[in-house]
Amino acid sequence: MSIPQRLLVATDFSAGADRAADAAIELALVWKARVDWVHVVPEPSHALTPSSDALITSFVEHQHHEAREALSALEERARSRGLESEGHLPAGRPGPAVARCAEEIGSDCVVVGSHGRTGLSALLVGSVAEKILNASPVSVLCVRPGPFPGSKAGSRGTLVYGEDLAATEHRAAAAELAESFDCRVVAVHGVELPPVSMADSSFAPPPELLRDSVTEARERIHELWKESEKPTEVVVELGDPATLLCDEALR
Numbered sequence: 001m002s003i004p005q006r007l008l009v010a011t012d013f014s015a016g017a018d019r020a021a022d023a024a025i026e027l028a029l030v031w032k033a034r035v036d037w038v039h040v041v042p043e044p045s046h047a048l049t050p051s052s053d054a055l056i057t058s059f060v061e062h063q064h065h066e067a068r069e070a071l072s073a074l075e076e077r078a079r080s081r082g083l084e085s086e087g088h089l090p091a092g093r094p095g096p097a098v099a100r101c102a103e104e105i106g107s108d109c110v111v112v113g114s115h116g117r118t119g120l121s122a123l124l125v126g127s128v129a130e131k132i133l134n135a136s137p138v139s140v141l142c143v144r145p146g147p148f149p150g151s152k153a154g155s156r157g158t159l160v161y162g163e164d165l166a167a168t169e170h171r172a173a174a175a176e177l178a179e180s181f182d183c184r185v186v187a188v189h190g191v192e193l194p195p196v197s198m199a200d201s202s203f204a205p206p207p208e209l210l211r212d213s214v215t216e217a218r219e220r221i222h223e224l225w226k227e228s229e230k231p232t233e234v235v236v237e238l239g240d241p242a243t244l245l246c247d248e249a250l251r
Helices: 015-031 050-079 094-105 119-125 128-135 168-181 207-224 241-250
Strands: 006-010 034-038 085-088 109-113 139-143 158-162 184-191 232-238
Touching (some): 006 015, 015 139, 034 050, 050 085, 094 128, 109 128, 158 168, 158 241, 168 184, 184 241, 232 241
Parallel strands (some): 006 109, 158 184
């Protein structure tokens, strides 16, 4: 992964999307990148009687007008910071439409906001961010609720990276991000325990095997990152990798 030069921000003009817009602008300033905006207008349904066609047409025109004005405001927001910017207004389903737009204009990173919903709310609303992530032909940055670090001079803190001991391109991406933000790296690896479906403790792996697995993984990660110019901390523990990664980020 090279540092993105053309960001595409998928927006529904909500508070979550506004945070993603802030993040994209700050990243573009650091990376000297261009920012494009895309809002997907749902395709009209003609399931009603023919007499409703005029009403549907009027509603769609109103949607386009409102969206175009909102996109123009985002374009100006980016241009006021010295960035090149343009808005796009395709119709269709968000995932495929955003992916298609990214391909057509040559974006190398899609930025999307997350509402941070969990539980029943997430089930009812669904995750547009997840649909975009699954459909996108390029990397996707999902911005969670909360503050995003600005483009201030000096160190930007810590980048927490999930190390799987295999994906060279992911490691290279983490190293490039750490370089562009001048931050240290914490490489996190979780040694997952094999599932044990029986109560008999003889099915559990011996403690010395687990200790050796952790030690071997830690040594391997230090070897993989030894040429990095950024300070790198290695965290290897027993447990679910996703949980360990999130816990380490919070720490």
